[in-house]
Amino acid sequence: MDALSMPENRLLEVRGLTVRFGSVVAVKDLSFHLDRGETLAIVGESGSGKSVTALAILRLIEYGSQGVIEAGEILFRRPDGSVVDLVRQPERVLRGIRGDAISMIFQEPLTSLNPVYTVGNQIAETLVLHRGISWDEAMETALEMLRKVRIPDPERRLRTYPHEMSGGMRQRVMIAMALACRPSILIADEPTTALDVTIQAQTLELMRQLQEEFGTAIILITHDMGVVAETADRVVVMCRSEFVEEGPVGRIFAAPQAEYTRLLLDAVPRLGSLADTPYPKPFPLPGAEAPAETAPPSDRPVLEVDGLVKRFPAAGGQVHAVESVSFTLSAGETLAVVGESGSGKSTVANLVMRLTEPTDGAIRLLGTDITGLSHRAMKPHRREMQMVFQDPYASLDPRRTVGDLVGEPMRIHRTESRATVRDRVAELFGLVGLSPDQMRRYPHQFSGGQRQRLCIARALALHPRLIIADEAVSALDVSIQAQIVNLMLDLQSRLGLSYLFISHDMAVVERVSHRVAVMHLGRIVEIGPRREVLANPRHSYTQRLLSAVPVADPAARGRRGRSLAVGDIPSPIHPQGYTPPPVRLRAAGPGHFVAEE
Amino acid sequence: MTSIARAVLYRTAHVLGLLLAVLVFNFLLIHLAPGDPAQVIAGDMGGATPEVLAEIRTRFGLDLPLHEQLLAYLGRVLTGDLGYSFYFDRPVTALIGQRILPTLILVLSALVLAVVVGTVLGVISARWPRSWFSHALTVLSLAGYSAPVFWTGILLLILFASVWPLFPVTGMYSGIGDRTGISYLIDVAHHLVLPAFTLAIVYIAQYSRLSRAAMLDVLGSDYIRTARAKGLGEGKVIFKHALRNAILPVITMAGLQFSNLFAGAVLVETVFGWPGMGRLAFESILRRDAPTILGILFFSALVVIVANQLTDLFYRLADPRIAGKGSR
Numbered sequence A: 001m002d003a004l005s006m007p008e009n010r011l012l013e014v015r016g017l018t019v020r021f022g023s024v025v026a027v028k029d030l031s032f033h034l035d036r037g038e039t040l041a042i043v044g045e046s047g048s049g050k051s052v053t054a055l056a057i058l059r060l061i062e063y064g065s066q067g068v069i070e071a072g073e074i075l076f077r078r079p080d081g082s083v084v085d086l087v088r089q090p091e092r093v094l095r096g097i098r099g100d101a102i103s104m105i106f107q108e109p110l111t112s113l114n115p116v117y118t119v120g121n122q123i124a125e126t127l128v129l130h131r132g133i134s135w136d137e138a139m140e141t142a143l144e145m146l147r148k149v150r151i152p153d154p155e156r157r158l159r160t161y162p163h164e165m166s167g168g169m170r171q172r173v174m175i176a177m178a179l180a181c182r183p184s185i186l187i188a189d190e191p192t193t194a195l196d197v198t199i200q201a202q203t204l205e206l207m208r209q210l211q212e213e214f215g216t217a218i219i220l221i222t223h224d225m226g227v228v229a230e231t232a233d234r235v236v237v238m239c240r241s242e243f244v245e246e247g248p249v250g251r252i253f254a255a256p257q258a259e260y261t262r263l264l265l266d267a268v269p270r271l272g273s274l275a276d277t278p279y280p281k282p283f284p285l286p287g288a289e290a291p292a293e294t295a296p297p298s299d300r301p302v303l304e305v306d307g308l309v310k311r312f313p314a315a316g317g318q319v320h321a322v323e324s325v326s327f328t329l330s331a332g333e334t335l336a337v338v339g340e341s342g343s344g345k346s347t348v349a350n351l352v353m354r355l356t357e358p359t360d361g362a363i364r365l366l367g368t369d370i371t372g373l374s375h376r377a378m379k380p381h382r383r384e385m386q387m388v389f390q391d392p393y394a395s396l397d398p399r400r401t402v403g404d405l406v407g408e409p410m411r412i413h414r415t416e417s418r419a420t421v422r423d424r425v426a427e428l429f430g431l432v433g434l435s436p437d438q439m440r441r442y443p444h445q446f447s448g449g450q451r452q453r454l455c456i457a458r459a460l461a462l463h464p465r466l467i468i469a470d471e472a473v474s475a476l477d478v479s480i481q482a483q484i485v486n487l488m489l490d491l492q493s494r495l496g497l498s499y500l501f502i503s504h505d506m507a508v509v510e511r512v513s514h515r516v517a518v519m520h521l522g523r524i525v526e527i528g529p530r531r532e533v534l535a536n537p538r539h540s541y542t543q544r545l546l547s548a549v550p551v552a553d554p555a556a557r558g559r560r561g562r563s564l565a566v567g568d569i570p571s572p573i574h575p576q577g578y579t580p581p582p583v584r585l586r587a588a589g590p591g592h593f594v595a596e597e
Numbered sequence B: 001m002t003s004i005a006r007a008v009l010y011r012t013a014h015v016l017g018l019l020l021a022v023l024v025f026n027f028l029l030i031h032l033a034p035g036d037p038a039q040v041i042a043g044d045m046g047g048a049t050p051e052v053l054a055e056i057r058t059r060f061g062l063d064l065p066l067h068e069q070l071l072a073y074l075g076r077v078l079t080g081d082l083g084y085s086f087y088f089d090r091p092v093t094a095l096i097g098q099r100i101l102p103t104l105i106l107v108l109s110a111l112v113l114a115v116v117v118g119t120v121l122g123v124i125s126a127r128w129p130r131s132w133f134s135h136a137l138t139v140l141s142l143a144g145y146s147a148p149v150f151w152t153g154i155l156l157l158i159l160f161a162s163v164w165p166l167f168p169v170t171g172m173y174s175g176i177g178d179r180t181g182i183s184y185l186i187d188v189a190h191h192l193v194l195p196a197f198t199l200a201i202v203y204i205a206q207y208s209r210l211s212r213a214a215m216l217d218v219l220g221s222d223y224i225r226t227a228r229a230k231g232l233g234e235g236k237v238i239f240k241h242a243l244r245n246a247i248l249p250v251i252t253m254a255g256l257q258f259s260n261l262f263a264g265a266v267l268v269e270t271v272f273g274w275p276g277m278g279r280l281a282f283e284s285i286l287r288r289d290a291p292t293i294l295g296i297l298f299f300s301a302l303v304v305i306v307a308n309q310l311t312d313l314f315y316r317l318a319d320p321r322i323a324g325k326g327s328r
Helices: A050-057 A091-097 A119-131 A135-148 A167-179 A197-214 A225-231 A249-254 A259-267 A345-352 A375-382 A402-413 A418-431 A436-440 A448-460 A478-495 A506-512 A530-535 A540-548 B002-032 B037-045 B050-059 B066-078 B092-127 B132-146 B149-163 B181-219 B222-229 B234-246 B248-272 B277-286 B290-318
Strands: A010-021 A024-035 A039-043 A067-077 A083-085 A102-105 A185-189 A217-222 A234-239 A242-248 A301-314 A317-330 A334-338 A360-365 A385-388 A466-470 A498-503 A515-520 A523-529 A585-589 A592-595
Touching (some): A010 A050, A010 A217, A024 A039, A024 A050, A024 A067, A024 A217, A039 A050, A039 A225, A050 A067, A050 A185, A050 A217, A102 A167, A102 B222, A119 A167, A135 A167, A197 A225, A197 A540, A217 A225, A225 A249, A234 A249, A234 A259, A242 A249, A242 A259, A259 A478, A301 A345, A317 A345, A317 A360, A317 A498, A317 A523, A334 A506, A345 A498, A402 A418, A402 A448, A418 A436, A448 A466, A448 A478, A478 A506, A506 A530, A515 A530, A523 A530, A523 A540, A523 A585, B002 B066, B002 B290, B092 B132, B092 B181, B092 B234, B092 B248, B092 B277, B092 B290, B132 B181, B149 B181, B149 B248, B181 B234, B181 B248, B222 B234, B234 B248, B248 B277, B277 B290
Parallel strands (some): A024 A242, A039 A234, A102 A185, A185 A217, A334 A498, A334 A515, A385 A466, A466 A498
Antiparallel strands (some): A010 A067, A067 A083, A234 A242, A301 A317, A301 A360, A515 A523, A523 A592, A585 A592
C-alpha cells in the first residue's frame, strides 16, 4: 500500500489525472494536492478543463456525458484517516463519500436546486442519507444550517421552494446543503460567477467564515482572478486541458513563471489602473503597439435622454424599472451604465432602442425626439443606433452564413445595392479583424470572441453613430474580453462612435468609459466623469458597489473591512398608485452629480 | 393552500360558464340539423297522422320560437331533466346514469394504464438511452402510435380471446350466476383487460416517448448533478429528483387528451360490446334520438371539463412553481 501514502495533513492528492470524453481529452496528466483547511484555486479560461477536474474528483463525469478517467490516481484521506484512491473505488463507496466527506456547490444556484422540493427537504435529505438520522432531526439541523449561512427568517425559509428565493439566497442554501455533513473538502465550481458583485462579496466572506468554523478545505474553480486573489492560499493554473503552473497565491500574482499566466494576468482589468487619465485606454496586449489613449470626445450630443420612466405591471403592483433617468451622450464618447441585476440598466438600453415603449420621458437621437415616432417613421433613425448583446452564441442565427448575417441590416434598410453588399461585408470583416474569406462559414465555426466580432461588424453595417453594448464583453474569457475592448476603442477613435456601455463589471467600465452612470433600483444615483466617480464616489451605493469588486492583488487582501451584511437587492416592485420620491441630483464637481440620500 | 382554494373557486365559475356555453351550442347544433323532430318522435311512437304530429309539437313545445325552446331546455336541464328518449322509452338521465359508470371505468383504467406504463417505459429507456430496450421501445411506440384502435382491438380479440382464450370476447361481466363482492369485481376486471389495453395503446406509445424525452432532459440538468453530488443512490436520483419533474409534460398531455380518450371509447365499446356511453351514443345517432344525443354531449362535456380542471389541480400539486402563481 506504498502508493497510497500521503503526508499527514494532506487531504487530497491528484496524480497524473487524464480524463477523456469520447475522442476529446479534457484533462491531461494533471497533478495537484490539497492540504487540511487550505483554499486551492484552480483557474483557467473556458475549455481549460477546470470544471471537468472538479467533477472527476467525485467521479461525477461518468454520468450523462460519459467521461472516462483514463489514467491517474485521486488519493483521498477519509475522516477516519485511511487513504483511498477514488479512481478505483466502487460506486457504493463513492456514494458514501459524496455529499459527506467531499461536497460540491455549483455556478447556477437556480438550476442546481430541484424546483419541486422545499429548501428544507433538500438540505435534510443529505443528512438523512449520510447521518442515518430521522427526518425531524434532519430538519432541525437543516434549520441550524440555514442560520449558519445567515438566511433571514430561517424557519419560514425552510418550507419555501427555490424559485421563491433570490440568487444570493439560493447559493446560501447550496452552501448550507454542502456543509451540512461537515465535509473535509468543499469543491466550489464558479460559486459566485452568477451573482451580483455585492452578493458575491457577501458570499465569499460567508464561505471564508464557515471555512474557519468548520475547518473545511476548499477547492475553488474559477475564471475570476479577482476572486482568486481575495480567497485562495494556493493556485493551480490550467490551460487547454493541461497543467500550467502551481504556487502560493502571492507568488503567482507577483512573479508568474509561465508565459500563459503572465498573459492571463495582463488581460485582467484592474480597478484603479487608469486613475491617471480621464480617457479610455486599451489593454496592453502583446503584439499590439503601445496602447494609446483615445481621443477626447466632442461636445455634440448624439443622445439625450430626459426624465425617462418605465413601469411594468407585476403581481402586487408595478415594477418601477426605470425612474426619472436623464443623461446625454456626445459624439465619440462612452457613457457606461453600471448597476446590479434589476437596477434597470438593460431596460434603459431597450427604451433607447425603442424595443420597449417608455411610460414617460423623451429620447432625442441627433436632436430628434424619437419617443412618439411610428414604426415607419422610426426606421431611418434605427440606422443611427445599433446594439451588441451579451451572448454571441445566442445572438447569431445558427442556420445562416456569417456573411449573410452581417449583410442583413443593409438588405433590410436597402442602404447598399445587391452588388455592393458583398464588398461592404468584406470591408466590415476587415474592420473587426476577421478575414473576408470566412464569409461563407456558419456561426458555430467561430469562437466566442470571433462571434462577438461578427456581432460588432453587423452593428456597424449601417454606419451608426451610436452603439449600445449591453454586457457585450461579460460572457467572454478575460483574454478575449481584452481584445474585444481594444477593438471597440479602436473603432471608436476611427469612426467617431458613441457607446452606451451597459455593464456590471466596474473594472471593464474603467477601461472603456469617459463617463459613468451608476444605477440602483431604476434610478441614476451618481453620474459623472469616470475618474471622478470611480476614484471619489460620493453616493453610498456607489461606494458599496466599488468596495465589493474583488481586487486582483493578493497583497491588498483584507485591507478593506467588509461587513457580512446579508443583503438582497431590494425589490423595485411597489403597489399600484405609488408615487416615487423625486430624484434630486446635486453637483459634486464639474459634470459630477450625486442623488441626495 | 389559499392559492389552491382561490384557484378552485375561480375554476368552478369558469366551468359553469363553459357548461352553459356547451348546452346552448349543442342545442343550436341539433336544431340546425335537417329533419323534423316531431316526425322522428312520431316514428318511434308508431304512426304519424297530422293530428298526432301537431299534438307532439304542442306537447314538446316544438311549435314555439327557437329561443323559447332553448330557455325551456336550459330550465329543464337545471332541474336535472334531460328529456325523454322515445326510442329507448326511458328518461335520458336514467339512460345515461346506467351507462356512464362502465365508460368511466373503461376510460379511467385506460388513462391510468397509459400514464403509468408509458412513464415507466419512458423512464427505463431514458436511463439507458443506448440499450436495446430503448431502441426496441422506439420502434414499438411508433407502431403503437400508428395503429388504429379498431384494428388493434380486433387483433387483440383474435389473439387473446380466440387463439389463446385468456380473456372474454365481449361484455362487461359474465352472464353465468349472480356474482357479488370481490368475485364480481374480479369478473369485471377480467372483462376490462382487453378493451382498456386497446384504448390505452396509442397513449402508452405517446407517453413513453414524451416521458423519455422529458427524462433525458431532466437527467442532464444541474439539480440531478447536485443530487448525485450529495451521494444519493440511483433509485433516489431517478424516482425522487427526476421523475417528479419529468412527469409534468405527461400530466399536461394526459389532461389535454382526456377528451380523445373519451372519443376513442366509442370505437372500443363497439368492438368489445362494452355497455357504456359510447355504444349508447352510436345507437342514438343512428336513431336520430335528439334528447339522448344532447344528453350524451352534455355529459361528455361535463366529464372532459372536470377532467381538465383536475389536471390543473394535479399540476399545481406536482409543481410548486405553478401553485405560487394566481388563478389565471
